[in-house]
Amino acid sequence: MRKFSVVEGVVIPLNRANVDTDFIIPKQFLKSIKRTGFGPNLFDEHRYLDKGEPDADNSKRPLNPDFVLNQPRYRNGTILLARENFGCGSSREHAPWALDDYGIRVIIAPSFADIFFNNCFKNGLLPIVLEKEIVSKLFQEVEANEGYSLSVDLTSQTITTPSAEVIHFEVDEYKRQCLLDGLDEIGVTLQDADTIRDFEQQWRERAPWYFATPGQAGN
Amino acid sequence: MAGKTLYDKIWDAHLVRQREDGTALIYIDRQLIHEVTSPQAFEGLRLAGRKPWRAEANLATPDHNIPTTREERSRGLDGIKDPISRIQVKTLDENCQEFGILELGMNDLRQGIVHVVGPEQGATLPGMTIVCGDSHTSTHGALGALAHGIGTSEVEHVLATQCLLQKKMKNMLVKVNGKLGPGVTAKDIVLAIIGRIGTAGGTGYTIEFAGEAIRSLSVEGRMTVCNMAIEAGARAGLVAVDDTTLDYLKGRPFAPAGELWERAAAAWKELVSDADAHFDHVVELEADTIEPQVTWGTSPEMVAPVSGSIPDPAVETDVSRRGNMEQALKYMGLQPSTAIRDIQLDYIFIGSCTNSRIEDLREAAQVVKGKKVAANIELAMVVPGSGLVKQQAEAEGLDRIFIEAGLEWREPGCSMCLAMNADQLPAGKHCASTSNRNFEGRQGFGGRTHLVSPAMAAAAAVAGHFVDVRQLNNA
Ligand code: SF4
Numbered sequence: 001m002r003k004f005s006v007v008e009g010v011v012i013p014l015n016r017a018n019v020d021t022d023f024i025i026p027k028q029f030l031k032s033i034k035r036t037g038f039g040p041n042l043f044d045e046h047r048y049l050d051k052g053e054p055d056a057d058n059s060k061r062p063l064n065p066d067f068v069l070n071q072p073r074y075r076n077g078t079i080l081l082a083r084e085n086f087g088c089g090s091s092r093e094h095a096p097w098a099l100d101d102y103g104i105r106v107i108i109a110p111s112f113a114d115i116f117f118n119n120c121f122k123n124g125l126l127p128i129v130l131e132k133e134i135v136s137k138l139f140q141e142v143e144a145n146e147g148y149s150l151s152v153d154l155t156s157q158t159i160t161t162p163s164a165e166v167i168h169f170e171v172d173e174y175k176r177q178c179l180l181d182g183l184d185e186i187g188v189t190l191q192d193a194d195t196i197r198d199f200e201q202q203w204r205e206r207a208p209w210y211f212a213t214p215g216q217a218g219n
Numbered sequence: 220m221a222g223k224t225l226y227d228k229i230w231d232a233h234l235v236r237q238r239e240d241g242t243a244l245i246y247i248d249r250q251l252i253h254e255v256t257s258p259q260a261f262e263g264l265r266l267a268g269r270k271p272w273r274a275e276a277n278l279a280t281p282d283h284n285i286p287t288t289r290e291e292r293s294r295g296l297d298g299i300k301d302p303i304s305r306i307q308v309k310t311l312d313e314n315c316q317e318f319g320i321l322e323l324g325m326n327d328l329r330q331g332i333v334h335v336v337g338p339e340q341g342a343t344l345p346g347m348t349i350v351c352g353d354s355h356t357s358t359h360g361a362l363g364a365l366a367h368g369i370g371t372s373e374v375e376h377v378l379a380t381q382c383l384l385q386k387k388m389k390n391m392l393v394k395v396n397g398k399l400g401p402g403v404t405a406k407d408i409v410l411a412i413i414g415r416i417g418t419a420g421g422t423g424y425t426i427e428f429a430g431e432a433i434r435s436l437s438v439e440g441r442m443t444v445c446n447m448a449i450e451a452g453a454r455a456g457l458v459a460v461d462d463t464t465l466d467y468l469k470g471r472p473f474a475p476a477g478e479l480w481e482r483a484a485a486a487w488k489e490l491v492s493d494a495d496a497h498f499d500h501v502v503e504l505e506a507d508t509i510e511p512q513v514t515w516g517t518s519p520e521m522v523a524p525v526s527g528s529i530p531d532p533a534v535e536t537d538v539s540r541r542g543n544m545e546q547a548l549k550y551m552g553l554q555p556s557t558a559i560r561d562i563q564l565d566y567i568f569i570g571s572c573t574n575s576r577i578e579d580l581r582e583a584a585q586v587v588k589g590k591k592v593a594a595n596i597e598l599a600m601v602v603p604g605s606g607l608v609k610q611q612a613e614a615e616g617l618d619r620i621f622i623e624a625g626l627e628w629r630e631p632g633c634s635m636c637l638a639m640n641a642d643q644l645p646a647g648k649h650c651a652s653t654s655n656r657n658f659e660g661r662q663g664f665g666g667r668t669h670l671v672s673p674a675m676a677a678a679a680a681v682a683g684h685f686v687d688v689r690q691l692n693n694a
Contacts, residue, residue: 016546017539018418018518022658027639031284031303033258033310051664054303083539085419088452089658091354091368092256114422114454115354115368122372172386173240185372186267189380192236192244196272196382199235199246207232209475209483210248210347 002124003182007105008151009078013142014068019082020089021116025098029054038094039101043069073146081138082109086127087116096123106152108159110135121175122185126154128169154180222493224390225457226425229365229490233348235382244382248347250374252279252320253333254311255639256352260375261314271318272381278342279315279322281308282332283639285632287602291641292630295326304640318378331605331631334358334572338442339605341471345460345487350377355572355655357448361441362468363460363490365425368449391424391453392498395432397506402689404582405440406574406653406672408432408504409447410512414522416502421453424500427492428458432506438467439578446573447655450519459491513559513685514657514670516547521657523559525675525687531555550659551667552647560685562669566650567592567599567626567680568662569673571636574653575604577611579673583653584617586677586688592625593683599626600642602634626680638663651679 022045029041031054040058045051047069049062063070069077080099086109087095096119099107105125110132112120120127130138141161142148151160154176159167178185189196204211223231236244257279264270271277284304291298296312299305308325315322323329323336330336334355337343343359349366350356352374359366369383377383393412413420426448433441441458448456458464465484468474475483510524521544523529532544532555548555553562569575569583580603592599601621603609609631612618618628635642636654638661644650646665653676654661657668671679678688 017543020656020658022656022661026660026664027637030255030639031301031307033262033307035259035262045660045664085422085452088418089354089656091352091356091370093259093352093370093372096370111419111422113419113452115370119370119372122370172242174238174242174384184267185384186269186376186379189244189376189382189384192382193380195236196244196246196380200273200381203233203246207346207483207486209479210344212473212475212479 001182001184004124004126004154004179006151006153007078008149009105010074010076010147010149011079011081011138011142012068012074012077013139014080014082015139017083018085018088021087021092021095022089024087024095025092026052028052030092030094035097036101038098039103042098042102043067078103079106079108079150079152080104081135081142082107083135084109084111086112088113091115093119093123096120096125100125108135108138121179124179124182126152126179128152128159130167130169134167221497222495224492224496224498225363225427225459225490226365226388226390227496229346229348230387232346242384242386245348245385247350247377247381247383248276249342249349250277250377251333251337251349251351251356252277252374253283253351253353254281254307255283256371257314257374258307258310259371260352260378261318263375264318264378269379271320271378274319275321276381277320277378278337279311279320280330280333280336281311281325283633283637284308285325286640287629287632287634287642289630292326300641328606328610331608332572332575332633334446335576335604335608338362338438339471339607341468341474344468344474345464345490350383354449355446357454357456358442358446358572360445360448360456361438361458362464363458363487365455365457367454388425388454389423389499390497391421391426391500391502393426393428394430394501394503395428395506396430396503397432398435399432399506399509402674403509403511404672404674405436405443407509407512408506409444410514410519410522410670411504411509413447413451413519414512415504416451418450418518418520419452421448421451424453425455425457426451426453428456433458434461437578438463439576442576443573447519450655460487511672511675511688513675515551515553515559515562516544517550517657517659518547519655519657519670521547525559525685528556528558529553563595563649563684564651564679565595565597565648566644567596567676568635568650568652568654569600569676570602570604570634571654572604573655574673575602575608577608579653580608580612580617583673583677584620586674586691587624587626587681588620590624590681592680595683596680597648599680600629600635601626602629603631605631635662637661644668651676651685
């Protein structure tokens with residue numbers, strides 16, 4: 001996984017609560033068996049005026065000029081600012097894959113849906129929870145100042161605004177380490193393979209009914 | 220010291236290792252797999268040269284991309300017209316082959332929506348930890364299992380390690396007291412709960428559903444409730460084990476039998492929250508105040524009783540909520556203060572992992588029996604949740620009732636719940652749907668979804684607009 005340290009970038013304000021995973025990446029793009037290539041279809045139903053299809057040439061599609069990603073001042077943005085309950089809905093990891101593929105590295109919101117929040121860390125994306133009032137203030141500043149950018153430092157857990165204001169944020173220590181080191185989580189867990197095996201053995205003795213081979217139990 | 224909740228008990232039993240920072244390694248008993256969220260996980264295993272830790276803990280079935288007409292299904296993989304969908308289903312077959320995972324393939328009689336198949340096969344057992352790369356995995360909590368959706372990286376993690384890294388959630392109790400009125404169902408309970416606590420109300424919690432109204436539900440009804448725990452923001456929903464649970468499971472193919480069953484059943488009876496258990500948050504509802512529910516907006520919390528009307532954003536004081544309501548009504552093409560009964564419909568969809576089990580189909584059939592689908596309904600379809608549900612329904616003659624009333628009787632799959640296959644709701648059309656999400660574009664680009672119970676969807680099919688199913692029955 002890509003290592004995360006400092007991200008400095010233009011902020012894209014997505015002024016909407018309950019942005020769901022269908023909003024982030026519509027279902028027709030979930031048919032891919034790959035992890036990459038979802039960026040052009042990020043927020044597809046709002047970014048384009050027509051219906052997107054997996055094999056369409058996105059460069060020829062009519063853009064929705066009102067949608068924030070299409071406004072020139074936010075082009076190349078890498079930090080997404082959003083409202084409550086961002087990423088609700090399905091467990092599809094295609095949502096963080098699409099954000100990542102587009103170039104987003106950090107998402108700031110007052111709250112996130114649990115599964116989406118977890119999925120971000122697995123893909124080198126940093127979701128940051130800030131107080132509702134601070135998020136609202138950031139929305140005002142972003143909208144008032146073209147080129148507004150933030151600097152996010154995961155090591156010191158701080159966000160620095162253009163006016164040098166420093167905002168501290170919380171992040172789970174294990175997740176922080178994984179992001180900073182770009183760790184392969186499966187590899188880390190497998191370091192505990194013996195512990196897992198011991199547990200499994202005891203569990204098998206205590207609750208053998210969970211270990212019957214599917215299709216054979218009771219037959 | 221306070222007692223333990225059901226969630227605490229299952230968590231403690233599966234704790235492999237507690238890390239100092241609060242994350243824990245939790246052992247996973249069962250993983251369910253479908254074609255959409257697994258290809259990249261298997262690919263990850265291949266790239267790292269890893270094997271499944273315990274292949275037999277996994278059970279796979281394709282559901283999201285599967286066509287639902289008999290003609291297409293009879294041609295197997297070739298019947299999937301969309302080449303990208305076909306590759307995804309084929310990839311699942313190949314991956315299961317390669318990694319030695321049992322798959323109930325697209326034309327196996329036992330195939331179906333993964334959350335219908337698991338319990339039906341007895342692959343979902345009380346006290347298990349269950350995961351699936353699908354948020355509606357919460358469904359399985361109806362049997363007293365700790366079950367939740369995970370992302371694809373976690374699917375790979377569980378395949379490779381049989382464990383998941385987790386932080387423990389908080390405990391919420393949702394108690395539904397008293398008895399439901401006639402014509403009011405599990406779906407109405409859960410929509411009413413979401414209407415009360417909101418789509419983020421359960422974020423960070425595992426919700427245990429309790430109270431007389433929940434206890435009186437069948438396992439199928441409990442599944443409907445737990446299915447939508449995720450729509451309230453909770454990754455997992457739970458219902459304590461009782462005789463209803465055990466009666467449901469006994470004799471199912473993957474459930475233990477004989478002496479092992481006796482031992483298991485005795486252990487499972489302990490799977491209830493202790494009387495003095497501590498819940499971080501408690502919500503209570505009175506069942507007799509719950510009416511049949513209908514969603515009018517683009518989030519499951521935008522819901523109203525059938526006797527009610529669409530709220531007026533102008534009187535909403537919270538600015539951001541007002542904005543959401545306005546956006547939703549614009550998308551839905553609806554006016555504030557319209558009576559729910561005056562919402563005209565074009566499509567009817569009875570299916571999905573929320574409501575496609577045999578009892579759901581019985582409920583719907585009972586309403587349409589001897590009646591006809593209204594002339595303004597362009598398509599009304601019934602999609603059973605699995606091949607076995609379909610077989611049972613046909614044995615009971617439900618298919619005839621539907622067909623005679625003018626509804627289409629389809630092959631099992633997710634279908635128009637999320638429209639990844641060919642079953643799509645056209646733009647601008649209103650659909651009464653028994654599924655679980657009414658997000659923008661969920662059932663098809665520009666489609667307008669109203670979530671309801673099977674009985675309410677059936678009543679709407681006959682009337683052409685929403686009606687109170689309780690009055691239709693008397694008419
Ligand atoms: S029926 Fe709908 S909600 Fe259920 S698993 Fe299929 S797509 Fe998801």
